Amino acid sequence: MIDIKKLTFAYDASTYIFEQTDIKFNEKITTIVLGKNGTGKTTLFHLIAEILTPDFGEIIKHTDVILIPDQPVLYDHLTGYEYLEYIKILSQHKLEDKIVDLVALLEMKDHMSKLIHEMSLGMKHKLALLTAMLLNYETYMIDEPLTALDPPSQKEMIRYFNMLKAQGKTLIISTHMIHIAYQLADEVVILNGKEVIKIKNDFNDYQAFEDEVIKHFETKT
Numbered sequence: 001m002i003d004i005k006k007l008t009f010a011y012d013a014s015t016y017i018f019e020q021t022d023i024k025f026n027e028k029i030t031t032i033v034l035g036k037n038g039t040g041k042t043t044l045f046h047l048i049a050e051i052l053t054p055d056f057g058e059i060i061k062h063t064d065v066i067l068i069p070d071q072p073v074l075y076d077h078l079t080g081y082e083y084l085e086y087i088k089i090l091s092q093h094k095l096e097d098k099i100v101d102l103v104a105l106l107e108m109k110d111h112m113s114k115l116i117h118e119m120s121l122g123m124k125h126k127l128a129l130l131t132a133m134l135l136n137y138e139t140y141m142i143d144e145p146l147t148a149l150d151p152p153s154q155k156e157m158i159r160y161f162n163m164l165k166a167q168g169k170t171l172i173i174s175t176h177m178i179h180i181a182y183q184l185a186d187e188v189v190i191l192n193g194k195e196v197i198k199i200k201n202d203f204n205d206y207q208a209f210e211d212e213v214i215k216h217f218e219t220k221t
Contacts, residue, residue, distance in 0.1 A: 001027045001062045002048060002139070002172075008056035009047060017043050020057070023189060023196055025172055027063065027139070030165050032181040033174040034213060035191035041174040042070070044191070045143050063170065066137040070144040071121075072128040080112035080119070080127055087131055102130050106160065122153040129160065139170040146180055158183055182209045190216045 002025040010016040017040040025031050033041050046052040048059055049067040075083055084099055103109050106126050111119060119127065125145050132140055142161075146154045161171055161184055175181060181188055182201065190197040190213065197216045203209040 001025060001170075002065070003060040003062075004048075004057070005060070006057040007047065007054055007059065009043065009052065009054050018047075018054075018057075021196055023198075025170070025189075026187065027170045028165070028168050029186035030161065030171040030173065030184050031187045031189055032185040033172065033189045033191065034176065034178070034181055034217075035174075036176060036217065039191040039193070041176075041191060042143055045069075045141050045172075045174065048141060061139075063138040065139040065141055066132045066135070068125065068128045068132065068140065068142045068145065070147065072124045074116045074124060074127060076117035077115060079115055080108065083116060083127065084112075084131070084134065087134060091135060099134065102133055105163075106130055107156075120153075122149045122157065125149075125157065126160070129164075133164070137169075139172065140164065141172045143174050144176075145173065146175060146177065154180070178210050178213050179206065181213070182206050188213065192216055 004021065004023040007018045007021040007023070008016065009018045033044065035041050043052065045067055047054055048061070048065060051067075075086065078086065088099070103112060106129070108123070108126055108130065111123050116124065116127070129140070146157055149157065158180070161173065165171055173184060182203070185201040188199040188201060190199065199212060201209065203212070
């Protein structure tokens, strides 16, 4: 669980992104963070990951959290296998069996001998996910993972995210695509100016879900 209390953050004195904001992310479910561009989705993730520091308030993390950014930062001139070997050395754990299993699970075997800079964005996201799975993080915070992917690749990534949730992992995923939120979310957090709205996804059809989300989407002043 991640418990955010009275979070306040501004990039300058006149531009507050969050002001006395409370958000709770529950464990072992998928929470989708929705909002228009510029409403603070990436900023929130960077605050949770301690890349940015709140001006006020606290962020209490009850589990280890890994952030996978929208453009994963990997070692472009290593192959996929070389990159995982590097991670294995840093982790100081015996991971050989897990590597083989996870490469097969994510259907990456045919791509792992490529240099990372030759991989598609979707494949880089899968490699970043594989790394997080390899290191056995409990909470995955993933920023806009599906935006640049074609529909078949989106469908594939959705399947992997649901697989992680089935393993008891916690997923917090940002997007601005409502149809993706409907497919993945147990809960939805909508960033709307300085207001935060939380919705449980117990809708029986997409249209009802979309209507509920859109009515909260207009920026309040």
